[in-house]
Amino acid sequence: EGVTALQLKINGTVRTIQAEPRVTLLDALREYMDLTGTKKGCDHGQCGACTVHVDGRRINSCLTLAVMQQGKEITTIEGLAKGDELHPMQEAFLKHDGFQCGYCTPGQIMSGVACVKEGHAGSDDQTREWMSGNLCRCGAYPNIVAAVREVAG
Numbered sequence: 001e002g003v004t005a006l007q008l009k010i011n012g013t014v015r016t017i018q019a020e021p022r023v024t025l026l027d028a029l030r031e032y033m034d035l036t037g038t039k040k041g042c043d044h045g046q047c048g049a050c051t052v053h054v055d056g057r058r059i060n061s062c063l064t065l066a067v068m069q070q071g072k073e074i075t076t077i078e079g080l081a082k083g084d085e086l087h088p089m090q091e092a093f094l095k096h097d098g099f100q101c102g103y104c105t106p107g108q109i110m111s112g113v114a115c116v117k118e119g120h121a122g123s124d125d126q127t128r129e130w131m132s133g134n135l136c137r138c139g140a141y142p143n144i145v146a147a148v149r150e151v152a153g
């Protein structure tokens with residue numbers, strides 16, 4: 001299988017990588033662009049550690065090919081803060097201790113942002129439902145929900 005040029009717009013910057021067409025978006029980010037904030041947990045759509053936004057909607061980056069995401073706006077955890085200013089969801093995770101080991105945190109935060117933005121944080125139950133694809137083996141769930149609640153207002 002040949003290597004091809006893939007153009008991806010990540011956090012506002014267009015980048016070109018040389019990769020096989022079968023490379024997942026997750027591997028493109030981590031292995032080809034050094035954007036290792038996005039985590040690989042299960043690599044088959046079951047843990048949410050790899051959550052990013054594509055055109056403002058969250059996806060599991062392990063489940064999509066990079067080639068399919070050309071021409072779209074991809075946002076990773078690295079693109080959330082504005083310079084030194086953290087995103088409100090990042091601030092809320094800090095304030096509420098929304099993590100322990102931290103491995104699931106980038107995915108949790110990306111899902112949390114989408115949860116509020118897409119109007120799924122009307123109640124804690126709604127938030128838990130929306131966030132149910134993001135697993136936390138440390139069990140920080142109550143604190144994660146508290147963080148999302150704070151941002152949702």
Ligand code: FES
Binds near residue numbers: 050062
């Ligand atoms: Fe993609 Fe687990 S690594 S859902």
